[in-house]
Amino acid sequence: xxxxxxxxxxxxxxxxxxxxxxxxxxxxxxxxxxxxxxxxxxxxxxxxxxxxxxxxxxxxxxxxxxxxxxxxxxxxxxxxxxxxxxxxxxxxxxxxxxxxxxxxxxxxxxxxxxxxxxxxxxxxxxxxxxxxxxxxxxxxxxxxxxxxxxxxxxxxxxxxxxxxxxxxxxxxxxxxxxxxxxxxxxxxxxxxxxxxxxxxxxxxxxxxxxxxxxxxxxxxxxxxxxxxxxxxxxxxxxxxxxxxxxxxxxxxxxxxxxxxxxxxxxxxxxxxxxxxxxxxxxxxxxxxxxxxxxxxxxxxxxxxxxxxxxxxxxxxxxxxxxxxxxxxxxxxxxxxxxxxxxxxxxxxxxxxxxxxxxxxxxxxxxxxxxxxxxxxxxxxxxxxxxxxxxxxxxxxxxxxxxxxxxxxxxxxxxxxxxxxxxxxxxxxxxxxxxxxxxxxxxxxxxxxxxxxxxxxxxxxxxxxxxxxxxxxxxxxxxxxxxxxxxxxxxxxxxxxxxxxxxxxxxxxxxxxxxxxxxxxxxxxxxxxxxxxxxxxxxxxxxxxxxxxxxxxxxxxxxxxxxxxxxxxxxxxxxxxxxxxxxxxxxxxxxxxxxxxxxxxxxxxxxxxxxxxxxxxxxxxxxxxxxxxxxxxxxxxxxxxxxxxxxxxxxxxxxxxxxxxxxxxxxxxxxxxxxxxxxxxxx
Numbered sequence: 001x002x003x004x005x006x007x008x009x010x011x012x013x014x015x016x017x018x019x020x021x022x023x024x025x026x027x028x029x030x031x032x033x034x035x036x037x038x039x040x041x042x043x044x045x046x047x048x049x050x051x052x053x054x055x056x057x058x059x060x061x062x063x064x065x066x067x068x069x070x071x072x073x074x075x076x077x078x079x080x081x082x083x084x085x086x087x088x089x090x091x092x093x094x095x096x097x098x099x100x101x102x103x104x105x106x107x108x109x110x111x112x113x114x115x116x117x118x119x120x121x122x123x124x125x126x127x128x129x130x131x132x133x134x135x136x137x138x139x140x141x142x143x144x145x146x147x148x149x150x151x152x153x154x155x156x157x158x159x160x161x162x163x164x165x166x167x168x169x170x171x172x173x174x175x176x177x178x179x180x181x182x183x184x185x186x187x188x189x190x191x192x193x194x195x196x197x198x199x200x201x202x203x204x205x206x207x208x209x210x211x212x213x214x215x216x217x218x219x220x221x222x223x224x225x226x227x228x229x230x231x232x233x234x235x236x237x238x239x240x241x242x243x244x245x246x247x248x249x250x251x252x253x254x255x256x257x258x259x260x261x262x263x264x265x266x267x268x269x270x271x272x273x274x275x276x277x278x279x280x281x282x283x284x285x286x287x288x289x290x291x292x293x294x295x296x297x298x299x300x301x302x303x304x305x306x307x308x309x310x311x312x313x314x315x316x317x318x319x320x321x322x323x324x325x326x327x328x329x330x331x332x333x334x335x336x337x338x339x340x341x342x343x344x345x346x347x348x349x350x351x352x353x354x355x356x357x358x359x360x361x362x363x364x365x366x367x368x369x370x371x372x373x374x375x376x377x378x379x380x381x382x383x384x385x386x387x388x389x390x391x392x393x394x395x396x397x398x399x400x401x402x403x404x405x406x407x408x409x410x411x412x413x414x415x416x417x418x419x420x421x422x423x424x425x426x427x428x429x430x431x432x433x434x435x436x437x438x439x440x441x442x443x444x445x446x447x448x449x450x451x452x453x454x455x456x457x458x459x460x461x462x463x464x465x466x467x468x469x470x471x472x473x474x475x476x477x478x479x480x481x482x483x484x485x486x487x488x489x490x491x492x493x494x495x496x497x498x499x500x501x502x503x504x505x506x507x508x509x510x511x512x513x514x515x516x517x518x519x520x521x522x523x524x525x526x527x528x529x530x531x532x533x534x535x536x537x538x539x540x541x542x543x544x545x546x547x548x549x550x551x552x553x554x555x556x557x558x559x560x561x562x563x564x565x566x567x568x569x570x571x572x573x574x575x576x577x578x579x580x581x582x583x584x585x586x587x588x589x590x591x592x593x594x595x596x597x598x599x600x601x602x603x604x605x606x607x608x609x610x611x612x613x614x615x616x617x618x619x620x621x622x623x624x625x626x627x628x629x630x631x632x633x634x635x636x637x638x639x640x641x642x643x644x645x646x647x648x649x650x651x652x653x654x655x656x657x658x659x660x661x662x663x664x665x666x667x668x669x670x671x672x673x674x675x676x677x678x679x680x681x682x
Contacts, residue, residue: 034071225525
């Protein structure tokens with residue numbers, strides 16, 4: 001472990017740093033040269049545009065575009081090298097191929113780096129095939145899958161190194177997959193305002209998921225703290241590297257629960273040398289699709305909405321049987337509501353039987369698109385029939401006549417009729433004449449896809465859906481119509497935020513019958529003691545805590561609300577005196593979080609996270625359970641853990657479990673009156 005035992009590593013690092021700095025300087029000069037050439041060309045065009053011919057202008061503009069592209073590539077390489085200077089690599093493996101006499105040494109880092117003079121790769125990107133042995137193989141017989149086929153041999157040495165600010169902090173001889181000692185060191189670090197990369201601590205089961213390039217639909221069911229979001233992002237980084245000729249960051253989109261979470265994870269891909277991917281929410285998708293068609297209310301918080309009838313409507317529309325009902329009706333309506341008659345203009349006629357045959361032939365299209373296609377067919381038919389030179393009708397007139405043959409005139413009429421036919425009219429309530437409840441937005445979009453069609457984005461080739469348990473089967477049904485691409489879907493059924501969503505992992509398997517489902521059961525975020533308390537709240541049998549120990553969570557009894565406020569102040573004071581950098585004070589609801597923030601914010605620097613927030617920052621954060629999803633804090637305080645706030649109900653159990661598992665190192669629960677019965681006192 002001590003650096004003195006590895007003088008060859010110290011020497012090697014100094015040699016690499018020297019070559020990195022030389023390369024950094026060279027690329028810095030290259031970037032400056034391209035920048036100057038571009039400015040000179042631009043200045044020349046501006047000064048002499050009126051004196052040179054169009055051909056020379058075109059040649060100069062083409063040259064400028066080439067300079068700009070070359071400059072962008074040079075900047076990207078320069079920036080990668082700059083990141084390597086601080087920490088060039090984190091691992092070394094020595095491998096001897098079969099039928100080879102000598103070992104070869106490979107250093108593994110964030111990016112590849114080559115010595116151009118020697119035409120030798122000095123650092124291998126963690127995503128290269130040979131690097132997989134570091135994550136997957138123990139010493140002895142080993143191998144990896146290269147583009148030319150399987151390469152077998154013997155793994156002679158594995159070393160893990162921690163290099164920070166260009167200096168080696170430790171070297172560890174590793175005989176097994178990622179030593180617990182290294183993992184413990186990394187997990188014991190304080191949190192940050194951005195999610196970190198995990199390339200130096202990727203575990204074997206995680207590496208298998210990251211390098212899975214064959215599965216079209218991958219569903220990751222991971223317990224709290226299992227690193228599922230980080231793994232999904234590293235998988236995207238791997239796929240961008242592996243298929244860089246056909247897949248770019250512009251081809252990937254992630255659906256995330258809110259802007260705070262999107263900001264929190266935004267640094268992972270850039271740190272891995274990839275461009276940020278586009279992030280959006282289900283609300284933003286709905287706004288794009290329904291613009292100019294119909295409005296909708298924002299999603300209600302079920303914790304702050306007491307409306308039994310509304311809750312029943314939400315539950316009804318949140319299970320897979322509702323999707324089956326929609327499919328049943330839409331198939332019925334498409335067949336029964338189109339009643340063709342002869343389409344006749346003067347002597348020109350398209351018989352109703354012929355129209356019906358064409359209608360059925362275009363079955364794969366939305367209904368209005370079918371009618372558009374038929375109108376084009378009829379126009380072509382009339383062109384052929386028109387032997388006497390009659391005036392032909394305009395195609396739009398033909399289309400209007402066809403549209404009159406379909407019983408429903410728009411998606412809303414069709415959606416209304418669905419509830420009438422199914423005899424469930426009480427399940428559809430419009431808050432305004434031209435407005436939908438949030439729970440009707442995606443069912444409405446599903447109808448719109450069948451009736452008129454959706455605005456598809458064919459640029460997207462990979463869709464990532466995080467927090468999968470918080471979305472309904474109807475939402476997934478629409479996603480499948482919008483995005484005909486590969487998907488990585490991840491979440492934890494045990495952390496559902498909506499008590500009215502009753503779908504299960506089996507439902508996901510029914511929605512995606514050909515999906516590969518993987519489960520991550522080991523929790524890396526929290527200490528053994530914190531996970532032990534969380535399991536007493538919600539006994540997730542599969543949850544396996546990492547053996548990292550820390551303080552036993554505190555359950556603090558308070559005499560009244562004022563005393564509880566003082567106890568929270570004491571915890572804030574302890575945090576400010578510690579070396580920790582993030583503290584989460586997590587309330588059950590957004591309104592309770594806002595009230596506590598009003599009480600404390602004048603005395604302490606802190607941030608209130610709400611559904612309107614857009615950034616996650618270091619320091620003291622006050623927020624709700626809903627907004628804390630996916631985030632982690634060095635310390636967490638959960639106020640009001642009494643039996644009135646967290647009742648002995650399954651939904652409250654999930655909320656308290658989520659709140660507890662946000663804590664990495666320290667956890668405190670405060671309460672007045674009786675402690676919630678959800679915590680089983682040992």
